Amino acid sequence: MTSLPLTRLGQAIRNMRQHRGLTQQDVASRAGVPRRKVIEVEQGSPRVAIETYAKVADALGGELSVVPARRPTLEELREIFPDED
DSSP, X not given: OOOHHHHHHHHHHHHHHHHTTOOHHHHHHHHTSOHXXXXXXXXXXXXXXXXXXXXXXXXXXXOOOOOOOOOOOHHHHHHHSOOOO
């Protein structure tokens, strides 16, 4: 199960990579991690060490920072609790 903050972080990292026109392999090479780890980071995997998230963000010219949590949007809640109709 993926946590909502990690999902948002993974999406932000994917958006940064795509905006910069880089492939997952480009980022993996810059970060010194396997491409599979970049994929897991972009998916928001909780099995990936926070250090790996930081390496990938740094390879994209970003950084991790702690900010106050926000409530999930209705769309995010629908993803977590889909209708069972």
